Amino acid sequence: MRTVAVHEDVVVAIGSIWQTTCTAVRAGGEGFLIDSPILPAELEALPRLLDRAGFPVAGLLVTHADWDHLLGRYAFPGASVGCAESTAARLAAEPDAIAGELREFDEEYLIDRPTPFAPPEPQALPVPGRCSIGDRELELYPAAGHTSDGMAIWIPWARSLVCGDYLSPAAIPELSPSSAIDGYLATLERLEPLIAQADAVISGHGEPLDSTQATAVMREDIAYLEALQRDGIDAPLPPSRRTGGQR
Numbered sequence: 001m002r003t004v005a006v007h008e009d010v011v012v013a014i015g016s017i018w019q020t021t022c023t024a025v026r027a028g029g030e031g032f033l034i035d036s037p038i039l040p041a042e043l044e045a046l047p048r049l050l051d052r053a054g055f056p057v058a059g060l061l062v063t064h065a066d067w068d069h070l071l072g073r074y075a076f077p078g079a080s081v082g083c084a085e086s087t088a089a090r091l092a093a094e095p096d097a098i099a100g101e102l103r104e105f106d107e108e109y110l111i112d113r114p115t116p117f118a119p120p121e122p123q124a125l126p127v128p129g130r131c132s133i134g135d136r137e138l139e140l141y142p143a144a145g146h147t148s149d150g151m152a153i154w155i156p157w158a159r160s161l162v163c164g165d166y167l168s169p170a171a172i173p174e175l176s177p178s179s180a181i182d183g184y185l186a187t188l189e190r191l192e193p194l195i196a197q198a199d200a201v202i203s204g205h206g207e208p209l210d211s212t213q214a215t216a217v218m219r220e221d222i223a224y225l226e227a228l229q230r231d232g233i234d235a236p237l238p239p240s241r242r243t244g245g246q247r
């Protein structure tokens with residue numbers, strides 16, 4: 001797991017599997033951890049790593065209800081979890097499916113967890129809306145399309161956007177359900193003004209990007225999604241991620 005400081009109050013840890021990111025943010029002596037790494041050793045290392053860097057963790061936030069972003073309680077047991085209403089609804093509606101996907105992954109890679117996974121019972125936050133942290137506020141934006149749920153988090157004083165699984169430099173847009181192209185495009189359009197003024201755009205998978213890099217990924221993704229709408233699965237992949245694995 002590598003860490004990248006994108007601002008004095010924002011640090012990103014990038015996990016070894018799928019380059020899954022988690023982001024610690026702090027203000028006025030309070031801090032949150034957004035999303036999670038996947039591997040048990042990475043989760044175990046997080047509390048010490050963040051403590052040493054001076055990032056307190058008063059609670060967890062999750063961008064969406066895919067299992068690979070929900071593992072923060074392994075690092076911070078008992079921490080409260082905040083998420084969009086849409087994500088809370090998904091966690092309540094399909095806890096077994098979410099836990100089952102993690103179990104399948106762990107079985108395939110022979111990963112042992114200290115305790116069985118139970119999806120959190122979160123606190124639903126108003127989205128669009130704000131969430132206070134210390135003496136400041138995070139801004140929350142709806143972000144459906146990758147999945148039916150989710151939120152993007154804008155950290156105004158750090159000009160950082162934590163956007164869940166959008167704008168990944170490592171992975172092409174993934175849609176669930178596959179008919180969600182319009183929703184995905186609408187989310188990119190909603191995020192565009194934030195991307196334009198961001199110092200850092202932090203995707204759920206891959207390196208943090210600057211505004212220019214994130215805009216390039218956004219343009220490629222829009223072109224890909226429009227081609228997908230027009231031509232179906234024959235659409236050429238975004239040039240920067242045209243790999244066998246992504247195909």
Ligand SMILES: [Zn+2]
Pocket residue numbers: 066068069165204205
């Ligand atoms: Zn993900």
